[in-house]
Each structure stands twice: as C-alpha cells, then as structure tokens.
Amino acid sequence: MDRRHFLHSSVALGAAAAFTKAHAADALKVAVMIPQSGPAGLFGPSAKACAELAAETINARGGVLGRKLELLFGDAGLAPAEASQVALKAWKGSGAQAVIGMHDSAVRGALVGLFKGQVPYFYTPVYEGGECSRGTYVTGETPQQQLAPVIPWIAAERKPKKWYMIGNDYIWGRNTNAAARGYIAKTGAQVVGDEYVPFTVDNFDSSLARIRDSGADAVLVSLVGGASVTFNKAFASFGLADKALRLGTLLEENTLSGIGVANARNLYSSAGYFANIQTPAAKAFSDAYFKRFGAQAPALSGLADSTYEGFLMLEALAKKAGSLDVAKMDAASEGASYSGPRGVVTMRSRHVEQDIYVADVDAKGFRVVKTFPRVPSGQSCKV
Numbered sequence: 001m002d003r004r005h006f007l008h009s010s011v012a013l014g015a016a017a018a019f020t021k022a023h024a025a026d027a028l029k030v031a032v033m034i035p036q037s038g039p040a041g042l043f044g045p046s047a048k049a050c051a052e053l054a055a056e057t058i059n060a061r062g063g064v065l066g067r068k069l070e071l072l073f074g075d076a077g078l079a080p081a082e083a084s085q086v087a088l089k090a091w092k093g094s095g096a097q098a099v100i101g102m103h104d105s106a107v108r109g110a111l112v113g114l115f116k117g118q119v120p121y122f123y124t125p126v127y128e129g130g131e132c133s134r135g136t137y138v139t140g141e142t143p144q145q146q147l148a149p150v151i152p153w154i155a156a157e158r159k160p161k162k163w164y165m166i167g168n169d170y171i172w173g174r175n176t177n178a179a180a181r182g183y184i185a186k187t188g189a190q191v192v193g194d195e196y197v198p199f200t201v202d203n204f205d206s207s208l209a210r211i212r213d214s215g216a217d218a219v220l221v222s223l224v225g226g227a228s229v230t231f232n233k234a235f236a237s238f239g240l241a242d243k244a245l246r247l248g249t250l251l252e253e254n255t256l257s258g259i260g261v262a263n264a265r266n267l268y269s270s271a272g273y274f275a276n277i278q279t280p281a282a283k284a285f286s287d288a289y290f291k292r293f294g295a296q297a298p299a300l301s302g303l304a305d306s307t308y309e310g311f312l313m314l315e316a317l318a319k320k321a322g323s324l325d326v327a328k329m330d331a332a333s334e335g336a337s338y339s340g341p342r343g344v345v346t347m348r349s350r351h352v353e354q355d356i357y358v359a360d361v362d363a364k365g366f367r368v369v370k371t372f373p374r375v376p377s378g379q380s381c382k383v
Contacts, residue, residue: 027070028063028324030055030314031090033101033111034307035077039199039225040104042254046304047102048073049293054311057288064318069311072096076103080110087111091119097324100124100310102303104224105172112136120329122314124306126250126271128175132381135326137333138351139313140306143179144378145356146249146270151180153358153370154268155187158245160218162192164211166231167222169196176222176249192216199224204231208238221248229258236263252301256365264361272354273309273342274366275300285341305341312338313347334383344374351377 034047055069063069072094074086083103090096091114099121101111108123108131115121117134129142154160163184167173173196181191192214195207211219223231228251235241242265248255251269259267275286285308289300298304313336318324321332330350337346346353356375359366 026067028065028067028098029070029072029090029094029096030311031072031074031087031094031096031099032307033074033076033083033087033099033103033107035103036073036075038077039227041077042225042258043102043252043301043303044077046254046298046301047307049289049298050300050304050308051100051311053289053292054308056292058311058315064315065322065324076101076107078107080106083107084110084114087114091115098122098314098318100307100314102307102310104170106170109171117326120314120317120324120326122310124310125303126172126306128172129179129377129379130175132350132379134330136350137313137317137329137347138377138379139309139345139347141249141270141272141354141356142351142377142379143176143249145272145354145375147176147180147183148378149356149372149375150247150268150270150358150370151183152187154218154245154247155189158218160245161189162214162216163189163218163220164193164214164216164244165191165220165222166193166195166197166207166211167220168224168227169198172224173222177220180220189218197223197227199227201227202230204234207231208234208240211235211244212238212240217244219244219246221246221251223248224250225255226258228255232259232267233263236265241265241267250303252303253299253365254301254303256361257299261361261363261365267361269359269366270356271302271359272356273302273305274357274359274368275305276364276366277341277357277368279343281339281343282341309340309342309345312340313345313352317347330383348376349379349381350383351379351381353377 036044059068072090112133125140165177245266247268316338317336321328356372358370
C-alpha cells in the first residue's frame with residue numbers, strides 16, 4: 001500500500017500505527033558465534049548469557065541505529081568448515097547483518113574467508129594478533145598486551161631464571177609463545193622448553209616430567225579449556241606448584257573452577273577482565289548479570305565479558321559510522337570508543353587499547369594484583 005495514500009484516508013491513524021509497528025519489527029539480526037561444543041565448550045554458557053544481556057541492555061536504550069537486536073546463536077566449537085556453514089546459514093539464510101565471534105583462531109580464519117569484508121565481524125577473545133582483514137574488528141587481548149608488560153613485572157616480582165612454554169598445537173598457542181620468547185629474553189631469563197600438544201591430549205605426565213627435569217621455575221601455559229584444566233591439575237599433583245610459577249593468558253574463571261583453587265598455588269593470569277574487578281563499571285555489570293540470570297548463572301569471565309564488549313563496540317562503531325556498511329565502518333573505526341565493564345576501550349588499527357590486569361589466586365578465586373592502564377594492542381592494521 002502507498003503510504004501517502006493511506007495517510008490521507010479515513011483510516012489514517014490505524015494504518016499509520018500499523019506502518020510504525022512494521023518498521024519497529026525490522027530487527028537487526030546479529031549472528032553470535034560461540035563454542036557450544038568441543039574443547040572450548042565450557043566457555044559457551046556464560047558467553048551466551050553475556051550476549052543476551054548485551055542485547056537487552058542495548059535494546060533498552062533504543063538498539064543499534066534505532067533497530068532492536070535479534071540474536072542468532074551458532075556453534076563455533078565445530079571444525080572450521082562446519083562452523084562456516086553455520087555462519088553462512090545465519091548470514092545468507094536468516095539475514096544477519098553483523099557477527100559477534102568468540103571462538104578460536106582457526107574458526108576466525110574460516111569466517112574471514114567466508115565474509116570477505118561483506119559484513120561487519122567483531123572478534124572478541126584473546127588471540128595471537130595479526131588479523132587485519134577488511135570489516136574485521138578485534139576487541140580481544142593480544143600477546144603484546146598480555147605479555148609485554150607482564151613478563152617484566154613477573155621478572156621483577158618473582159625473578160624466574162628458566163621458563164618452560166607449553167601450548168596447544170595451533171596458531172594461538174604457537175604465536176603467543178613465540179612473542180613470549182622475546183619478552184623473556186629481555187629479562188635475562190632463558191627458555192628451557194617449548195612444546196605443543198593436540199587439543200585431544202588428556203595425559204600430561206610426559207610433559208610434566210620434562211618440565212620437572214628442565215629445572216624451570218616459571219611455566220607459560222597457552223592451553224585452551226579442558227586441556228588447561230587437565231594440565232594444571234596434574235601440575236599440582238606432580239608437586240610442581242611450589243617449585244615453579246605458572247602464567248596463563250587464557251586462564252579465566254571457568255577454567256579456574258575446573259582446576260580448583262587448591263591446585264592453583266603460584267598461578268597467575270593476565271587478561272583485560274576478571275569478574276572481581278572492583279571498578280564501578282565492572283561491579284555494575286556483575287550486578288546486572290546476576291540479577292538477570294540468578295546466583296546459579298554460569299561464572300562471569302574474561303571470555304564471557306568479551307562477548308558483551310563486542311556488542312558495545314558494534315553499538316559504538318555503528319553510531320560513529322551512521323551505518324552498518326563495512327566501508328563506512330572501516331573509515332570510522334579509528335578512535336571509536338565506549339566505556340564498559342573493562343573501562344574505556346578505544347579502537348586503534350581495528351584493535352583496541354584497553355587496561356590489562358594481572359591476577360593470582362587465593363581461596364576466593366582470582367585476585368587482581370597489578371593493573372596496566374591503556375595498553376596498546378601492538379597491531380598496525382591500515383585503516
């Protein structure tokens with residue numbers, strides 16, 4: 001029906017109301033790709049809850065570009081080719097106009113190849129750096145943020161002389177450890193071991209024997225999910241927790257719950273968010289989360305919060321660009337900023353500058369012991 005015609009008809013008020021309602025229902029569909037299965041599946045429930053809370057929060061203040069968000073969840077815990085098919089269905093089949101991704105780097109590579117810069121893609125977790133594809137906006141921590149300031153701090157505080165590095169055998173583990181090697185060397189310490197294991201490993205006895213025999217007094221743990229839980233529990237049972245400190249860049253609250261605080265002596269984690277950060281913004285976020293989902297909600301964590309933060313950057317960048325067009329968003333990305341649970345987060349080179357926290361573990365869980373404000377990502381993507 002022609003709008004100009006019915007506005008002058010005898011049923012103008014009713015028809016105008018129907019037109020308004022139809023446009024209000026024009027939701028902005030967002031594909032949310034999070035691990036619901038596989039080694040990282042333990043991160044899925046809290047990430048899903050944070051996505052729902054983000055959508056509700058943004059919708060309550062009018063949505064993105066005046067459109068309410070509608071979430072389409074997809075399993076990114078599948079193999080990359082299968083996860084791509086899930087994303088393709090959400091994008092082309094269901095009409096998603098933006099993608100929030102909290103998943104591993106192998107899936108990210110597949111999705112970047114799928115989207116080819118045709119849809120804005122917000123990649124939110126800890127990752128190894130180097131992603132500069134058009135239309136991809138990275139809000140997670142890089143090794144330059146999690147390790148460059150932290151390893152020298154640990155060197156000053158604990159004075160380790162020998163580091164052993166262990167990670168999963170894929171791009172994140174290998175590139176994280178490669179970056180760490182340079183930071184360790186600058187402290188005067190040496191790397192006495194560097195090994196990589198498949199995601200399917202469920203016994204670390206031989207690795208732990210090598211760590212013990214190396215004389216390492218510090219271990220960098222670049223393991224994911226269940227592998228990290230198994231390794232760290234076994235590390236303590238081997239009697240190594242009193243002999244060597246551990247530092248992880250993917251040790252978050254769900255992982256710690258699996259490890260158990262009794263097995264976390266001398267364990268440190270470096271991240272952009274911990275659930276017990278005591279800033280007003282972080283406390284308000286935590287209060288809203290547990291009010292919405294109850295005391296038995298999945299544990300808040302850095303990875304879960306990263307999903308929430310991805311939505312905040314989508315909102316901020318879309319507002320600055322005035323559009324969801326990738327070319328316009330790329331042009332507007334430099335300096336796009338918001339204030340959220342992590343504090344003030346600002347995009348530079350399609351990555352973010354953010355605060356970095358170091359936590360150790362006490363009887364109550366993670367305890368923040370050091371804060372590095374406004375740490376740059378170390379990336380140099382052209383905008």
